[in-house]
Amino acid sequence: MVAKTRNKRAASPILASVYEATADLHKLGLVDKSTMREFDALCLTPVEPLSPGEIRALREREHVSQPVFAHYLNVRKDAVSKWERGEKKPDGPSLKLLNLVRAKGLLAIA
Amino acid sequence: MVAKTRNKRAASPILASVYEATADLHKLGLVDKSTMREFDALCLTPVEPLSPGEIRALREREHVSQPVFAHYLNVRKDAVSKWERGEKKPDGPSLKLLNLVRAKGLLAIA
DNA sequence: CATTCCTATAGCTCTTGGAGCTACATAATT
DNA sequence: AATTATGTAGCTCCAAGAGCTATAGGAATG
Numbered sequence: 001m002v003a004k005t006r007n008k009r010a011a012s013p014i015l016a017s018v019y020e021a022t023a024d025l026h027k028l029g030l031v032d033k034s035t036m037r038e039f040d041a042l043c044l045t046p047v048e049p050l051s052p053g054e055i056r057a058l059r060e061r062e063h064v065s066q067p068v069f070a071h072y073l074n075v076r077k078d079a080v081s082k083w084e085r086g087e088k089k090p091d092g093p094s095l096k097l098l099n100l101v102r103a104k105g106l107l108a109i110a
Numbered sequence: 111m112v113a114k115t116r117n118k119r120a121a122s123p124i125l126a127s128v129y130e131a132t133a134d135l136h137k138l139g140l141v142d143k144s145t146m147r148e149f150d151a152l153c154l155t156p157v158e159p160l161s162p163g164e165i166r167a168l169r170e171r172e173h174v175s176q177p178v179f180a181h182y183l184n185v186r187k188d189a190v191s192k193w194e195r196g197e198k199k200p201d202g203p204s205l206k207l208l209n210l211v212r213a214k215g216l217l218a219i220a
Numbered sequence: 221c222a223t224t225c226c227t228a229t230a231g232c233t234c235t236t237g238g239a240g241c242t243a244c245a246t247a248a249t250t
Numbered sequence: 251a252a253t254t255a256t257g258t259a260g261c262t263c264c265a266a267g268a269g270c271t272a273t274a275g276g277a278a279t280g
Contacts, residue, residue: 065226065227067227075202075266079268087230093183094266109219110154175255177257186238188240188241191259192237195259202268203267221280224280227274228275229275231273234269235269237264238265242261249253
């Protein structure tokens with residue numbers, strides 16, 4: 001399927017690059033097969049794991065307390081505290097929100 | 111504490127209204143105490159529960175498949191399927207993301 | 221000064237969402 | 251006809267997050 005995609009004549013050099021990148025991501029298992037068709041999914045900001053220190057730095061960058069930060073993410077303040085102390089690791093939707101804040105600021109999720 | 115806040119001379123009529131609204135929300139237990147100081151938290155889009163039908167309608171409004179929708183939210187496609195069939199109920203961070211999409215569209219979390 | 225709040229930790233228990241998997245029917249592509 | 255994507259279904263398992271109490275330190279307020 002990857003090879004097939006590569007061989008397909010792309011509409012533009014830019015699109016061709018997107019195809020290449022997609023194929024590579026796909027090979028690495030980072031992209032769902034469906035994204036080979038639905039290209040808007042590629043415009044997503046990549047979701048990376050965040051260390052406790054990075055989470056704390058992120059929150060302090062936004063100048064908010066743990067309770068307020070938690071309020072933005074719709075989690076309990078305890079959760080934020082545990083993230084920053086490494087007791088729990090955010091993943092899935094929580095990690096997505098944290099990455100959104102990192103990339104676009106708190107206002108992006110307000 | 112609520113009365114105390116009410117008695118405080120507000121800087122403007124608008125701010126006074128905000129105080130009033132905050133106090134009421136606080137009385138209803140909808141707002142964390144911290145928000146009485148951190149006002150930006152009030153600018154948050156309220157997070158409401160979504161029914162299975164509303165979730166499906168939301169996804170179809172954005173013209174994406176379950177796998178792609180899941181990709182945006184950084185959850186597995188199975189999760190989206192279960193939400194739409196009422197098998198699982200999104201809450202916390204997932205619900206926040208869904209409300210974000212509803213209020214601002216998929217691009218807001220891209 | 222004393223007092224009142226907010227913050228941030230810490231230590232618990234418990235529920236359930238989401239991960240991760242397989243399998244299947246349908247529909248759309250090619 | 252063969253391939254590919256979709257949506258549903260059933261299952262197990264883990265850990266995130268909920269929810270609670272208690273504590274200590276700091277900041278604001280009187």
